Amino acid sequence: MATEPTPDSAYAKLTASELSALILKGASMSSLIDRDAGFCSGSSEIEDDPDHGQAPRSPTDSSEDSVEVRVTPIPLPSKNKRKSSEPLRCVSEPELGPIKKRIRYEEKLKESEMKSDPKNPFRPWASVAAAASVIECAPPSVVDPAEIFKRHPAVTTLHRLPSCDDQEEPLALIAKKPAKEKSETFIPRRIKTETEESNSTSSASGSTSGGGGRSSQTQQRNYKNMTRERRIEANARERTRVHTISAAFDTLRHAIPSYSNTQKLSKLSVLRIACSYILTLSRVAGMDYSQDSSEPSIDECVDLVTKTIQTEGKLRKKKDE
DNA sequence: TAGGCCATCTGGTCCT
DNA sequence: AGGACCAGATGGCCTA
Numbered sequence: 001m002a003t004e005p006t007p008d009s010a011y012a013k014l015t016a017s018e019l020s021a022l023i024l025k026g027a028s029m030s031s032l033i034d035r036d037a038g039f040c041s042g043s044s045e046i047e048d049d050p051d052h053g054q055a056p057r058s059p060t061d062s063s064e065d066s067v068e069v070r071v072t073p074i075p076l077p078s079k080n081k082r083k084s085s086e087p088l089r090c091v092s093e094p095e096l097g098p099i100k101k102r103i104r105y106e107e108k109l110k111e112s113e114m115k116s117d118p119k120n121p122f123r124p125w126a127s128v129a130a131a132a133s134v135i136e137c138a139p140p141s142v143v144d145p146a147e148i149f150k151r152h153p154a155v156t157t158l159h160r161l162p163s164c165d166d167q168e169e170p171l172a173l174i175a176k177k178p179a180k181e182k183s184e185t186f187i188p189r190r191i192k193t194e195t196e197e198s199n200s201t202s203s204a205s206g207s208t209s210g211g212g213g214r215s216s217q218t219q220q221r222n223y224k225n226m227t228r229e230r231r232i233e234a235n236a237r238e239r240t241r242v243h244t245i246s247a248a249f250d251t252l253r254h255a256i257p258s259y260s261n262t263q264k265l266s267k268l269s270v271l272r273i274a275c276s277y278i279l280t281l282s283r284v285a286g287m288d289y290s291q292d293s294s295e296p297s298i299d300e301c302v303d304l305v306t307k308t309i310q311t312e313g314k315l316r317k318k319k320d321e
Numbered sequence: 322t323a324g325g326c327c328a329t330c331t332g333g334t335c336c337t
Numbered sequence: 338a339g340g341a342c343c344a345g346a347t348g349g350c351c352t353a
Contacts, residue, residue, distance in 0.1 A: 224332065235330060237340070242328070266326060281339085 257305065259313050269312035276301070278310040 089283050098166060116318035146206055223231045256273045265273065280301035296304075 175347075211330090220322085231331080234332095234340080238342090239329070246328090268326090 257309060259309055263313060267314060273305070273308050273312055276305045280305050 072161045226234070232242060250271055252274055253265055253270050256265075256277050258273070279289050279296075280298065283296060283298050283301045
């Protein structure tokens with residue numbers, strides 16, 4: 001993240017620059033990289049960035065806002081992952097198995113595990129005052145990811161013009177149209193028979209089932225405990241929420257080093273590289289974020305980052321060629 | 322073509 | 338009650 005030149009952030013900036021040099025040095029020393037491309041953002045979404053494709057860069061090479069959140073307009077959903085006109089699945093009751101309940105972490109347990117470390121305000125268990133001071137250092141230009149993904153009208157069915165062929169009923173309650181031949185032999189596990197549906201819906205709490213018919217009437221039932229409008233609104237909120245998460249991943253993707261301009265790192269890769277990168281940064285800053293508090297050397301951390309990037313970037317295979 | 326990745330929909334659960 | 342969060346299911350796209 002771009003930071004204002006506050007004392008704390010200036011310190012972080014300095015160490016980050018040092019780390020960039022260290023990592024670049026480590027990358028070259030590792031002699032594992034015989035590619036033209038050096039560290040750079042792994043995102044392919046910024047290929048038109050004039051800075052891209054040039055010298056190897058580190059996200060912390062913040063002569064400019066290299067790590068700044070880039071607010072890009074949401075492209076039209078050229079690939080709508082779930083077209084409403086696609087075959088739709090049926091709702092099924094949980095056939096078997098225990099009911100999965102979310103594990104709820106007890107606040108008390110958290111508190112008991114928390115430690116106050118005023119020396120290290122970046123740790124999650126840092127004191128409140130220290131954490132607040134860090135927040136105050138946040139630049140005003142930080143963009144709320146949620147603001148990036150204001151829903152495009154074309155993204156959600158909420159804004160679609162109704163048409164005769166358009167879906168009129170909840171997706172989950174519309175029977176999947178039988179495929180030409182395969183459906184006769186392959187029956188998805190989630191598809192229920194009509195009798196099962198009638199039984200389950202009658203027992204479902206709050207279900208406003210109006211079904212019972214075999215064809216069209218089956219398609220004219222509501223969601224469980226929800227009206228169609230509320231279901232669509234919930235879908236939109238969920239979409240926005242996931243978009244916010246994706247935007248945060250993009251931000252993080254830009255903030256970590258990578259080797260390829262064009263290869264977009266997966267979310268899992270981003271997390272893995274970020275972890276090793278943060279560990280290295282912590283060691284450069286004289287702290288130890290390692291899980292086992294083993295206090296690895298900076299060289300070891302650099303190697304770790306390098307190897308992680310190589311592994312996640314799938315460069316090893318290319319190198320072998 | 323299989324597998325990985327991701328977006329979307331959906332229902333359950335928790336929180337305010 | 339409604340929104341947030343989460344995980345499962347599903348299908349599209351891409352790559353090896």
